[in-house]
Amino acid sequence: xxxxxxxxRAVVGFLVVSLTVVVLLTPSLNATDRLGQxxxxxxxxxxxxxxxxEDQLPxxxxxxxxxxxxxxxxxxxxxxxxxxxxLVQQELDELSRKIGDxxxxxx
Amino acid sequence: xxxxxxxxxxxxxxxxxxxxxxxxxLYTTLFFSAxxxxxxSFAFVREGRPVEGAAAGILWIAVAFSGTLALARxxxxxxxxxxxxxxxxxxxxxxxxxxxxxxxxxxxxxxxELVVVPAIALLxxxxxxxxxxxxxxLLGTGTIxxxxxxxxxxxxxxxxQSRAVLLPILLYPMTVPVLIAGVGGTxxxxxxxxxxxxxxxxxxxxxxxDVTYLTLALWTFEPVMTE
Amino acid sequence: MNQRVxxxxxxxxxxxxxxxxxxxxxxxxxxxxxxxxxxxxFHVPSWFVMFLAVFxxxxxxxxxxxxxxxxxxRLAVASAELAVLFGLMxxxxxxxxxxKAWGVWWQWDARLTLAxxxxxxxxxxxxxxxxxxPGSEKLAAGLAIFGMANVPFVYxxxxxWRTVHPTTNVVPTLGPGMFGAFWWCVGAYLVLFLVMLAxxxxxxxxxxxxxxxxLALETD
Numbered sequence: 001x002x003x004x005x006x007x008x009r010a011v012v013g014f015l016v017v018s019l020t021v022v023v024l025l026t027p028s029l030n031a032t033d034r035l036g037q038x039x040x041x042x043x044x045x046x047x048x049x050x051x052x053x054e055d056q057l058p059x060x061x062x063x064x065x066x067x068x069x070x071x072x073x074x075x076x077x078x079x080x081x082x083x084x085x086x087l088v089q090q091e092l093d094e095l096s097r098k099i100g101d102x103x104x105x106x107x
Numbered sequence: 108x109x110x111x112x113x114x115x116x117x118x119x120x121x122x123x124x125x126x127x128x129x130x131x132x133l134y135t136t137l138f139f140s141a142x143x144x145x146x147x148s149f150a151f152v153r154e155g156r157p158v159e160g161a162a163a164g165i166l167w168i169a170v171a172f173s174g175t176l177a178l179a180r181x182x183x184x185x186x187x188x189x190x191x192x193x194x195x196x197x198x199x200x201x202x203x204x205x206x207x208x209x210x211x212x213x214x215x216x217x218x219x220e221l222v223v224v225p226a227i228a229l230l231x232x233x234x235x236x237x238x239x240x241x242x243x244x245l246l247g248t249g250t251i252x253x254x255x256x257x258x259x260x261x262x263x264x265x266x267x268q269s270r271a272v273l274l275p276i277l278l279y280p281m282t283v284p285v286l287i288a289g290v291g292g293t294x295x296x297x298x299x300x301x302x303x304x305x306x307x308x309x310x311x312x313x314x315x316x317d318v319t320y321l322t323l324a325l326w327t328f329e330p331v332m333t334e
Numbered sequence: 335m336n337q338r339v340x341x342x343x344x345x346x347x348x349x350x351x352x353x354x355x356x357x358x359x360x361x362x363x364x365x366x367x368x369x370x371x372x373x374x375x376f377h378v379p380s381w382f383v384m385f386l387a388v389f390x391x392x393x394x395x396x397x398x399x400x401x402x403x404x405x406x407x408r409l410a411v412a413s414a415e416l417a418v419l420f421g422l423m424x425x426x427x428x429x430x431x432x433x434k435a436w437g438v439w440w441q442w443d444a445r446l447t448l449a450x451x452x453x454x455x456x457x458x459x460x461x462x463x464x465x466x467x468p469g470s471e472k473l474a475a476g477l478a479i480f481g482m483a484n485v486p487f488v489y490x491x492x493x494x495w496r497t498v499h500p501t502t503n504v505v506p507t508l509g510p511g512m513f514g515a516f517w518w519c520v521g522a523y524l525v526l527f528l529v530m531l532a533x534x535x536x537x538x539x540x541x542x543x544x545x546x547x548x549l550a551l552e553t554d
Contacts, residue, residue: 011322018318022311044507045371047362059434066373066427067355070380073426074526077419081533088540095547256480263476268467276461280454281480287447319483330399331476 111206114199118207122181123214132180132215140173140219141226148230162233163293166224167249167286173219174253175275177212178261186265195332205258205328212254220246238296241306245296248313249289252320253282259324263331285320288312343529350522354515361515373431375515379523380423381449385485386527387417388452391459392482395475404542407471410478412534414459416527421453448484455481 126132144165151161185191194204224246228235235242260277264270292309295302354375364371394410397403428446429439440446459481462474 010325014318014322018314021314045364045374045509045512047364047509047511062430062434063372066430067376069426069430070376070423073419073423077530078533081530081537085533085537085540088537088544091544092540092547095544095551098551099547259476263473264466267462267470267473269465273462273466276458277477280451280458281477281484283451284448284484320480323480323483327399327476327479331472 111200111203114203115206115210118194118204119210119214122208122211125184126211126215132177133218135180136173136177136215136219137222139176140169140223143169143172144223144226144230157231159231159233162227162231162235163290163297165231166227166233166235166293167289169223169227170216170220170246170250171253171279171282171286173223174212174216174250174257175278177215177219178254178257178278179271179274181208181212181215182261182265191262191265201329201332202325205262205324208262209251209254209258212258213250216250216254217247220250233297235297238301238303238306241303241310242293242296245289245292245306245310245313248310248317249285252285252313252317255317255320255324256281256285259328259331262328285313285316288316340529340532343525343532347522347525347529350518350525354519354522357515357518360511362509362511364512371431371435373427375519377424377427377431378516379520380420380427382520383523383527384417384420384424384452386524387413387420388456388482388485391417391456391478392485395478395482399472399475399479407475408535408538408542409531410475411463411471412531412538414456414463414474414478415534416530417456418453418460419530420523420527421449421456425450425453452481452484455484 147161147165147168148157151158151165182191191204195201224235224242227233257274257278260281261274264274264277267273288309292306292313295305295309358372358375361372361375364374391410391413394406394413398406398410432441433439455477459474459477462470462477466473
């Protein structure tokens with residue numbers, strides 16, 4: 001309990017000191033103009049009904065690849081688990097058999 | 108609290124005393140960092156001359172690589188003579204051991220930086236000394252953050268197989284935020300019109316990272332080192 | 335989790351995933367990004383689940399360090415594997431979307447960078463557990479806690495620095511058509527995550543049983 005108090009105090013002390021330093025050292029975040037005018041980030045997705053024709057085809061391969069990758073990864077993981085599962089099951093059966101054989105010559 | 112600091116001080120003094128006899132780590136780490144800078148001055152070349160804008164990155168890479176080497180060596184020494192087990196068996200506050208080792212590593216890294224910074228300033232014509240106080244604080248906080256994570260991981264791995272390759276594998280992804288902030292602040296300072304506000308912002312980020320890492324390391328050192 | 339619940343979840347998950355493409359196709363197009371924005375419906379849920387897995391791993395690791403419960407360790411390793419898996423999904427679908435929307439495959443902006451770091455941290459977790467030898471469970475637990483501590487930086491970063499990545503304000507302001515499809519996909523992913531987690535934990539339990547049996551054989 002005593003040890004816990006000391007640690008709690010140390011942690012609180014750390015936090016107070018660091019917050020003070022951070023507050024003092026962060027003058028104005030407007031000054032952080034580091035990325036040199038990227039396009040302003042999107043704040044909302046704006047839905048529309050009709051798709052402009054020039055946008056349709058080139059995006060499709062990317063979209064299809066994206067979904068294909070996800071399905072492939074998911075299936076691969078399930079396959080990997082079932083493969084490891086069957087190996088472990090084999091080993092479990094073998095070991096149970098060995099333990100079951102009392103007085104058998106094998107080691 | 109007083110005994111905690113005293114134990115940390117004793118651990119650090121032990122490390123320094125052992126080191127002062129052979130000075131092996133000091134010389135090898137210094138020479139390694141100098142070789143790093145040499146390799147970089149041939150690697151980052153444009154039209155036959157070193158790329159001057161690369162100075163900030165090279166500084167922090169040299170610090171990270173030398174730090175990893177020093178950490179691996181420091182704990183290898185502990186392992187060889189089973190010193191760490193002896194320390195863990197002693198009736199002292201375990202986080203104090205961590206702080207003691209951390210101070211030793213930080214001291215070694217500071218000595219390396221004292222050599223590396225002028226070398227890079229010379230080879231890459233980087234104005235590191237334009238704002239010496241800010242630059243020093245950036246380097247200092249970055250070093251502490253890197254060393255905090257490094258000391259914990261190196262201590263953790265002391266009995267692990269493949270520890271030589273596992274230490275860098277574990278350490279580099281984890282310390283990337285420190286490097287990002289360090290390089291960001293250094294780049295801000297190295298510009299012809301130094302962006303002091305930006306540098307201070309990155310310094311604040313480094314302080315915050317340091318506190319987070321130190322707090323976590325102090326909390327996890329004891330459970331991780333017990334078996 | 336018993337067999338019935340597992341099968342039920344599996345069926346629910348599969349059906350949700352089968353139905354998801356329809357919901358996504360019915361959802362309206364986005365005005366500036368068009369068709370390629372539809373990757374959003376699988377990209378964002380991948381990252382949601384990855385963050386969830388990272389937090390679960392971090393908390394389970396904390397419990398394992400404090401209380402030394404083997405169940406916590408099993409949960410930690412299972413969720414770490416899933417964090418790497420779903421992170422990989424996010425890291426592949428993101429650039430595919432970015433290629434069309436921003437014109438580049440990759441940008442070193444804050445969120446992408448820190449997300450990549452998180453993925454690498456948990457890859458290193460798996461490497462440590464695989465090659466660290468005996469006793470690496472506790473070390474990996476320490477690593478996972480540090481990894482989890484890095485997560486807030488990922489979330490805050492987009493709001494603190496101006497970047498090209500859509501801000502975190504996008505999801506709460508989704509219009510009606512997109513809202514349904516998006517949260518359906520989130521639900522499908524969560525069910526998938528639970529199913530995979532349960533399967534992986536069961537595997538881990540059986541591995542522990544094998545260890546015990548080996549020990550029992552040796553000591554006989």
